Amino acid sequence: QVHLVESGGGLVQAGGSLRLSCAASGLTFSSYRMGWFRQAPGKERELVASISASGLTKYYSDSVKGRFTTSRDNAKNTVYLQMMSLKPEDTAAYYCAAVPINYSSARSTDREYHYWGQGTQVTVSS
Numbered sequence: 001q002v003h004l005v006e007s008g009g010g011l012v013q014a015g016g017s018l019r020l021s022c023a024a025s026g027l028t029f030s031s032y033r034m035g036w037f038r039q040a041p042g043k044e045r046e047l048v049a050s051i052s053a054s055g056l057t058k059y060y061s062d063s064v065k066g067r068f069t070t071s072r073d074n075a076k077n078t079v080y081l082q083m084m085s086l087k088p089e090d091t092a093a094y095y096c097a098a099v100p101i102n103y104s105s106a107r108s109t110d111r112e113y114h115y116w117g118q119g120t121q122v123t124v125s126s
Helices: none
Strands: 005-006 010-013 018-025 032-039 045-049 059-060 066-074 080-085 092-100 120-125
Touching: 005 092, 018 032, 018 092, 018 120, 032 066, 032 080, 045 066, 045 080, 059 066, 080 092
Parallel strands: 010 120
Antiparallel strands: 005 018, 018 080, 032 045, 032 092, 045 059, 066 080, 092 120
C-alpha cells in the first residue's frame, strides 16, 4: 500500500521560510515523478512544482518561481519543497503526489497523479 506523508507546514510571517517534506513508502520511489500541489479555501487545486524521477527536470508555477525549490532524495524516498519569501497568498493546504514517470510530464495536472498525501497546512500572516 502506498503512503505519502507530508510534514513541515505551519504558521509563518510574510517573508519567512518553510521546508515541506514528503516521505513515500509502498512504491518504487525512483520511478515516480513527484508533484507539489496546493489548495486554498474556495480555490481550485493548483500545481506548484514537480520533479522528475531522476531529479533533473523541475517545473515551477509562475506564482512561486524564484521563491520555491523542489528536490528529492531517492535513497530516503523523500521529496522536499523549500519555500522562501513567503507571501500571504501562499496560504493553503499543500499536498504531495506521485505519478509513474512514464505516464506523466512536468506539467501533469492533478487528475493524472495516482497517489496523494493527506496534506499539510501552510499559513502566512501579513
